[in-house]
Amino acid sequence: METExxxxxxxxxxxxxxxxxxxxxxxxxxxxxxxxxxxxxxFVDASRKFEELISELESKKLNPAEVMIKFVSKxxxxx
Numbered sequence: 001m002e003t004e005x006x007x008x009x010x011x012x013x014x015x016x017x018x019x020x021x022x023x024x025x026x027x028x029x030x031x032x033x034x035x036x037x038x039x040x041x042x043f044v045d046a047s048r049k050f051e052e053l054i055s056e057l058e059s060k061k062l063n064p065a066e067v068m069i070k071f072v073s074k075x076x077x078x079x
Contacts, residue, residue: 009066012039012040012041012066013068015040015041016038016039016040016041016068017068018041019038019041019042019043020036020038020068020070023043024072027043027046027072028072028073028074030046031046031072032072032073032074033048033071033072033073034046034047034048034071034072035047035048035049035050035053035069035070035071035072036069036070036071036072037053037056037057037062037067037068037069038067038068038069038070039062039066039067039068044057044060044062044067045057045060046072050069053069
């Protein structure tokens with residue numbers, strides 16, 4: 001992977017993490033117990049089923065490997 005691409009992906013991941021932190025409460029209200037997708041600092045989509053979210057990302061021509069996907073829940077889970 002080229003250095004430019006790696007740096008781009010890291011920058012996008014940083015934007016995604018900041019956006020998620022800032023908007024988590026709102027996501028929890030709108031999408032409890034959903035998988036949410038964030039890309040380049042923007043909300044993309046949400047679904048209760050991971051596979052459906054992946055399909056939706058692919059239909060939007062997004063590479064799921066380059067999208068932050070998090071499960072939003074009031075229950076804290078330890079993995």
